Amino acid sequence: MATKRRFDAFNVKLPKSKKAQQEFSKGAKGILICRRCGISYYKKSWHRYLDLYKHLEKKDTPVRFVTCPACEMIEHKQYEGEIRIHRVPEKYIEDLGGLIRNADRQAQEKDPLDRVIEIKLHGSSLIVTTTENQLAQKIAKKLKHAFKPDDVKISYPHDGGDAVTIDISFGE
Numbered sequence: 235m236a237t238k239r240r241f242d243a244f245n246v247k248l249p250k251s252k253k254a255q256q257e258f259s260k261g262a263k264g265i266l267i268c269r270r271c272g273i274s275y276y277k278k279s280w281h282r283y284l285d286l287y288k289h290l291e292k293k294d295t296p297v298r299f300v301t302c303p304a305c306e307m308i309e310h311k312q313y314e315g316e317i318r319i320h321r322v323p324e325k326y327i328e329d330l331g332g333l334i335r336n337a338d339r340q341a342q343e344k345d346p347l348d349r350v351i352e353i354k355l356h357g358s359s360l361i362v363t364t365t366e367n368q369l370a371q372k373i374a375k376k377l378k379h380a381f382k383p384d385d386v387k388i389s390y391p392h393d394g395g396d397a398v399t400i401d402i403s404f405g406e
């Protein structure tokens with residue numbers, strides 16, 4: 235029964251931490267383009283695709299090249315979500331990777347700042363980091379549903395920060 239309580243933790247809504255994004259919106263005029271990943275900022279949010287023709291046909295639209303908040307996090311080796319999948323059965327590795335990449339794509343369609351940073355194989359563990367804690371929780375929920383792991387444990391930082399760590403285990 236303890237396990238069930240843990241799963242309920244996925245329904246907890248965490249406040250979105252987008253401090254960096256808010257800073258960007260202050261007084262940002264024209265179009266900002268991330269020099270690393272190419273996403274662009276206009277109309278107060280980040281967009282994956284820039285309709286250059288539409289936006290640049292207006293005369294004197296200033297364009298600035300910047301580093302977007304997601305790339306900035308990645309550059310500083312920061313993350314908001316970490317999923318550690320322990321004792322991954324070899325037959326699942328490919329499908330796990332596929333599920334994570336799909337979730338990454340879907341997240342970026344909605345908000346290009348929400349993304350999977352890295353999927354690392356460490357022994358028999360897969361370590362996945364994300365720029366956003368809710369994305370990590372979403373992926374863990376999907377993994378739980380698709381692969382029925384033996385245990386899922388979610389931990390929040392004691393310092394009240396935004397980062398979340400999720401341990402998913404197969405077998406004992």
Ligand SMILES: [Zn+2]
Nearest residue numbers: 268271302305
């Ligand atoms: Zn970027």
